[in-house]
Each structure stands twice: as structure tokens, then as C-alpha cells.
Amino acid sequence: MLWGLFLWCNMEIIRSKNFKSEKAWGAKDIATMNGVTSRLHWTDEPYIWHINDGEEIFAVMDGRVEMKYRENGKEDSVILNAGDIFYASVGTEHVAHPIGEARILVIEKEGSIQMELNANFEKIAVVRPEDYKWVPSPMKGVERMMLDRIGDEVARATTIVKFAPNSEFSPHDHCGGEEFLVLEGVFSDEHADYPAGSYVRNPIGTFHTPKIGEEGATIFVKLYQFEEEDQKQFSINTNEAEWYPGLVPGLSVMPLHEYGTEHAALVKWAPNTIFKPHQHWGGEEIFVLEGTFYDEHGEYPKGTWIRSPHLSRHHPYTKEDGALIYVKTGHLPIKE
Ligand SMILES: [Fe+2]
Ligand SMILES: [Fe+2]
Secondary structure (H helix, E strand, C coil): CHHHHHHHHHCCCCCHHHCCCCCCCEEEEEEEECCEEEEEEEECCCCCCEEECCCEEEEEEEEEEEEEEEECCEEEEEEECCCCEEEECCCCEEEEEEEEEEEEEEEEECCCEEEEECCCCCCCEEECHHHCCCEECCCCCEEEEEEEEEECCCEEEEEEEEECCCCECCCEECCCCEEEEEEEEEEECCCCEEECCEEEEECCCCEECCECCCCCEEEEEEECCCCCCCCCCEEEECCCCCCEECCCCCEEEEEEEEECCEEEEEEEECCCCECCCEEECCCEEEEEEEEEEEECCEEEECCCEEEECCCEEECCECCCCCEEEEEEECCCCCCC
16 A cells, blocks of 8 residues: 555646746656656747757647758658657757647657757858847756757857856866857856956866856857867956957957967957958858958858858958957868
8 A cells, every 4th residue: 555655646647738838948857767858848949950869759749840850961841740759760860840839748868969050060150140049058047049069968069158147057167178258247157257258268177166146147158179288277358458450451359369270369340341352271260249240151240150161261341330250260170
């Protein structure tokens, strides 16, 4: 009888239709059995392309979902209605787009998700503010807009991270290094308070506990992209650091960091500045901080991220509003 009582105490009825999370893809953990998790998700926003290194069962409980998937390099899609189950074998690349609101039961090996987002470094990648999709992180009050990513929670990643006022992030060490630029608010940890405009480098082996104040913070962060010997830990307040003349009139440069072939800098473009056509040895990555940046391929307003591969070329310029950009060069894979 005691056994019966035990079972009774641990049972739970979940009416999936009634479940709603605060944010898209928020989940209720139902059970973890031998390392396999069952979670009920609510969403009204698409997820991002990802691959699991284990199998996944995706069962639509309520609503409709368009599941896009790639098999042998070919993209296809299927509409899933309530009651339908999508099974992804190991390595199936897929992304779920709910049609309105949807509730989904996902059964998968814990931590098996392997995201691949803008993971082909030989291709140009551009993300504009209108493309932003904020997804919740495992920490409450912390949301992310992923720009590129290989891996899951421990990932080679470039991300915009938004910390709600008074949010915290768990203590962590930086196995692959961490570089960030504070875009808004104040980012704080046990070492310092870094106001908007701060550039911070935390090399491999460093450790911290972010704790955000009442202003909240938004940062542009690159993880797992450090050379092992690149051990200089420092921060620069770019509101106060010195500008140097650039290669053409109208350009000013604030060097941030140099290591090997890698260079990071802020570059200020006066209105109507034209730079010379050039090629990127080791690639180029730009985040537009103010104004609008242009080249012959397009227009890039504030908040746009552009990653151009090794040996790519362009002819950049600005118009009446000028631009302030973060630029990193010489850090992407060189394949000849
Ligand atoms: Fe960190
Ligand atoms: Fe360039």
C-alpha cells in the first residue's frame, strides 16, 4: 500500500493546452529518465536551425507547426498538426516555425542539441535588427540573439545578450575566452562595472560571476574564439580612449586588440566617407554601433552584424548619417 501511496504522491496531470511560458520556447520540465528529458514547450516564435547529436521526438500537443528540415543538403518542410509526431534521427538539421501559438512535447537526450547557425565561415552572413529573434537562455531574465553558433550551451558563438535589470548569470570560467562590447546599460561582475561603450577581454582560464544592476545591460559577445596564448585580460572604456586618423580622410580608428593576424578596433566614419575597395585576409566581422554602413552589396543600419569570409572584397562608404562600427579582421578560417 505504501508503494501505491508513493506513486500517487508523484503523479502529475499536465493539460498541455493550459500551459504557457513567459517567453517563446520556454518549457515545463516533465521528467528526466536515464538522461532523456521530456519537456513541454510553448511558443509563438520560430526556433533556429539546429542539429541534435541524439535522436529527438517532437510531438505537437496543440496548435500547428511548420517543421523545416534538411536532408542530404536539400531543404523541405512539413505541416504538423496536434497529434502529429516529428522524429529527427541523429544529425537531422531542422527548425520549427509555429503557426500562431503551439505547444510541443520534446523528448531528447539531455544536452544533445548541437546548434549550427551561420556556421559556414566561407559564406557571407548578415543579420539586421529586423531579423532579430530573441530566445531565452537557461538563466532567468537573460535573453539571446544568436548571430553565429556551433555547439549548444558551450559553444563557439557570437551573440547579442540582453540582461534584464537585476538579473544574474551563474559563475563560469571562460574555457575558450570571452570578448564583449557593452551596447546598452551597465554590465557588472565581481571585478568592475562596465558602462555602455566598454570593451572587455576575458582570456581562457578567467572566471567571473555577472551580476547586473537596475539598468539592465545588452552586450555583443564572442565566446570560444581565443588563441590559447592570447592571455591579456583588460577592458577599455571606448567613451574615453583615444582616436587615431584612419587611412582616408573622414575615418578615425580606436584600436582595441591585436593578436597574431587578428585585429579588433572601433572605426568612426564621418558622413559621406568613401573607403578604398579592399580584400579581407582572414575575413572581416562588423557590428554597426551607430549610423548606417554601406557597401556595394547592401545597406547596414545600426545593430547589423556582417561576417565576410577570407578573401571577400567590398567597397564600403557612408552617407549623411555616418557610422560607428566594431570591426574584427584576420580571425576567420583561411582556406585556399
Ligand atoms: Fe563570462
Ligand atoms: Fe572591409
